[in-house]
Amino acid sequence: MAIFVTGGAGFIGSNFILEWLRHSDETVINLDTLTYAGNLENLASIANDSRYFFIKSDIGEFDHIAHLLSQHRPRAIINFAAESHVDRSIHGPEDFIQTNIVGTFRLLEATRAYWNNLSEEARENFRFLHISTDEVFGTLSPDAAAFNEQSQYAPNSPYSASKAASDHLLRAYHHTYGLPVLTTNCSNNYGPYQFPEKLIPLCIHNALAGKPLPLYGDGRQIRDWLYVMDHCAALRLVLAEGRPGEVYNIGGRNEKSNLEVVHTLCSILDELRPLAEGKRYRQQIIFVPDRPGHDRRYAINASKIERELKWRPSETFTSGIRKTVKWYLNNQDWVQNVTSGAYRDWVTRQYGA
Known part of the structure; x- marks a missing residue:
């Protein structure tokens, strides 16, 4: 038996594969096209594991995907493959249309052809798990109820x-x-191996480098924060016990403003990596012009998955963010390897020098 994981070299996908192999001996076949955010170094610890295989492939390559499905005959596909950064979608939307819409369509078509040729029992047991986001629901007013399914x-x-x-x-x-x-719709993930264009790893990276910590607008946009390993545990549960055709929202019940998140990061860094002469990291915070169409608040109501599948997040924001900061402090070689010249050019263009 085997599962296919698309986009498995990205942030959430690589954490899912690592978490999967800690709990299962079932083979994982990782398909990733290795864009800027796909990093096989995330999976270096299992590179020689007999249960793990990597194939460089794009979900939009119908013929190749169809061949791989026929060859490896997985019992499930877990689709993480996506362009996922709002800022980049504003500057270059076409990549998002091609990967997230056309790519998903071609992956579904290849899967449908494969599934139609399975035995009745295999068809019954097969699953296609698609990982999505709470951002599809738009924005919430401060006192509005959280998003549900x-x-x-x-x-x-x-x-x-x-x-x-x-x-x-x-x-x-x-x-x-x-x-x-x-289908699952999750809130903002954070944790190890997140590419440092997103808020938390960007601010950790900049803080340690003595650079500004940029916040859009007034920094009071609210997000629900979910530790990535809690998300991965929920996905394993949805794959095993979820009802076909259903949608499950996955959230951390941790609504925080971006400013509050960065203040927390700064306080942890003040403790674990103090600056000289009594300086504090929050002195590096700056406010930059807000991005176009910036949603003000997201919040997830995860009561369905909690009620039906008995899932609960293991980490509070306090415990999860401390683990995250420690991971980045202990893995500076990984950070240096992913923050290439192209990445630095993009940050300068996005936030200003």
Whole structure:
């Protein structure tokens, strides 16, 4: 038996593979096209594990995916493959359309052809798990109820619009063709191996380098923060026990403003890596012009997965963020390897010199 993981060299995908192999001996086949955010160094600890195989492939390459499915005959596909950064989608939306919409469509078509040729028992047991985001629901006012699985889609960026489209494709393939799909919509993830364009690793990296810690607008945009390993545990549970055709929201019940998150990071760094002469890291915080269409608040109601599948996050924000800071402090070689010249050029263009 084997599972296919697409986008398994990215942040959440690589953590999922590592977490999977800690709990299962089932073979994992990792398909990743290795864009800037795909990093096989994330999986160096299992590179020689007989249960793990890597194949460089793009989910949009229908013929190659169809061949791989026929060759390896997985019992499940877990689809992490996506362009995922809102800022990059504003500057270059076409990559998001191609990967998140066209790529998902071609992956579904290859999967449908493969699934139709399985035995009745194998068809019954097969699953396609698609990982999406809370951003498809748009923005919330300060006192609005958190997003649930029935919330209306109202995406406000090219990224979230492309993910919303992929979610709709999953729903259509289940209702039209009977494909046994599962969709999850998660809140903001954080933890080890996150590419430092996202808020938490960016600020840790800049803080240690003595650079500004940029916050959009007033920094009071609110997000629900989910430790990545809690997310991975939830995904394993959805794959094992989720009902085909269903959607499950996964959140950490940790609503924090971006400013509060960065203040927390600075306090932990003040303790673990103090600056000279009594300086404090929060002195490096700056505010930059807000990005276009910036959603003000996200929040996830995860009561469905908590009630039906008995999942709960293991980490509080306090415990998870401390683990995250310690990981980045202890893995500076990894950070240096991923922060290439191209990355630095992009940060300068996005936030200013």
